[in-house]
Amino acid sequence: MRRVNSVSSLLLGLGLLIAPGCNDEGGDDEIGAGSETDSETSAEGVATFGSASDDTSEGESSTADTTSSESESESSESESESSESESSESESSESESSGSESSESDSSASESESSGSESSESESSESESTTTGEEGVPFVAATDPQDLEAGVAPDATISVTFSAAMDAATLTTNTANTSCSGSVQVSADGFSTCVQMAAAPSSGDDTTFTLTPAGDLASATTYELRVLAEVTDAGGTAMAADFTTNEGFTVRYFHSIVIDGVNDFDAGETFSTSTAEHAGYVAWDESYLYLGMRGPALAEDDAQNWFVAYLGGAAGTEAGVTYNTQQPALPFSARWHLRWKASDDYGGALEWSGTDWTDPGFGPIAGSDDVAASGDFVELRVAWSDLEDPGTIALHLGMLREAAFEESCWAAVPEGSHADGYDPDYGQYFEFDRLDSTLPGDYAPG
Known part of the structure; x- marks a missing residue:
């Protein structure tokens, strides 16, 4: 009986010894469950299974150590994570610091650019200041006529204005x-020659000096003005450099024609017509408008052939004068009509009254100083004052024949105005600006 109990105790002890080992192979939760079972078993036989209890205690201790190790590991991981978090925060802080530095760098760059911009503006300002003259150094502030000005009167005076009062003795001319x-x-001509002046430059305030040419300036000609750096202000300071206008000013066109039957119109005043072997002419000066025509029919001394011209003006008409059965429609409003017979025994003018064409009492009247013919050429003039001094003038020239059954029109100026033939309507005209610098022949028809 004792042997049986001993064997039973031994087997039971072996079972307890095996149980913890089996529990160790499980997960953490199984270890916890095995520990509770061992505790209950130990409570039932504390004295009997003392050695087993020690083993169990060691298992529990091992389990605790494992748990502690895992806890320490978790703690270590936590510390690692914390360290990483701190490291991340540190990196974030460094990043922010770097960003701050970058921002400061950008700000510095921006300030640098701003400084550069201000410096550039300052340099630009200095450059602009240099073009108008250094501080304390006199310079040419204005000219009259201005640079690029056109239509300057041929008898114009020329003035120069300085930035300061000048020493008049240093302002001289030829x-x-x-x-x-x-x-x-x-x-x-680029200062190969210069305009002769009537007197030395004059001034009322020692700032603006005026020059008066000895004669009229040339028609449609561009002039440059030059002031040498030798001129000085009232304190003796000279200009920094010579002054010369960039483009110069241009005198208005003008040409006076002598009415004597001799053709002295220039090439820039000569126009092709709608008919071969014919030419029209236009010129003007301050007082007169000059017109001319050259063609074989003018040499025939035929009273049926007419040289005619229509001139524009306010309150005019687009219905031309009737010659026998021909009456042209006009492309502009005509106020005056000039005409001359090839027989050189009749000429004059007509003015539109608002209802019909009437005699105004002026024009190329035969035998007057206002018309002359020779061979196949005729020229005439009309005073601008008779035309109410217009700034611009619309114009059409031509020839016509009024003989019954032989009526026709030809030699139109502009040449594209109409085809030669019976009773054509006019399709084009010229409009000239008498105060401009453009030559008559350089205008395009309208």
Whole structure:
């Protein structure tokens, strides 16, 4: 009986010894469950299974150590994570710091660019200041006529305005000839020659000085103005450099024609017509408008052939004058009509009254100083004052024949106005600006 109990105790002890080992192979939760079972078993036989209890205690201790190790591991991981978090925060802080530094760098760059921009603006300002003259140094502030001005009157005076009061004794010009002498010069050929002046430059305030040419300036000609750096202000300071206008000014076109039957119209005043072997002519000056025509029919001394011209003006008409059965429609409003017979025994003018064409009492009247013919050429003039001094004038020239059954029109100016033939309507005309610098022949028809 004792042997049986001993065997039973031994087997039971072996079972307890095996149980913890089996529990160790499980997960953490199984270890916890095995520990509770061992505790209950130990409570039932504490004295009997003392050695087993120690083993169980060691297992529990091992389990606790494992748990502790895992806890420490978790703690270590936590610390690692915390360290990483701190490291991340540190990196974030460094990043922010870097961003701050970058921002400061950008701000610095921006300030640098701003400084550069201000510096550039300052340099630009200095450059602009240099073009108008250094501080305390006199310069040419204005000219009259201005640079690029056109339509300048041929009898115009020329003035120069300085930035400060000048020493009048240093302002000189050529009065004896056309040499380019003196400190103020005007030239039309690049200063190979210069305009002769009537007197030395004059001034009422020592700031603006005026020059008066000895004669009229040339028609449709461009002049440059030059002031040498030798001129000084009232304190003796000279200009920094010579002054010369960039483009110069241009005198208005003008040409006076002598009415004597001799053709002295220039090439720039000559127009092709709708008919071969014919030419029309247009010129003007301050007082007169000059017209002319050349063609074989003018030499025939035939009273049926007419040289005619229509001139525009306010309150005019687009219905031309009737010659036998021909009456042209006009492309502009005509106020005056000039005409001359090839027989040289009749000429004159007509003015539109608002209802019909009437005699105004002026024009190329036969035998007057206003018309002359020779061979196949005729020329005439009309005073601008008779035309109410217009700034611009619309114009059409031509020839016509009024003989019954032989009526026709030809030699139109502009040449594209109409085809030669019976009773054509006019399709084109010229409009000239008498105060401009453009030559008559350089205008395009309208």
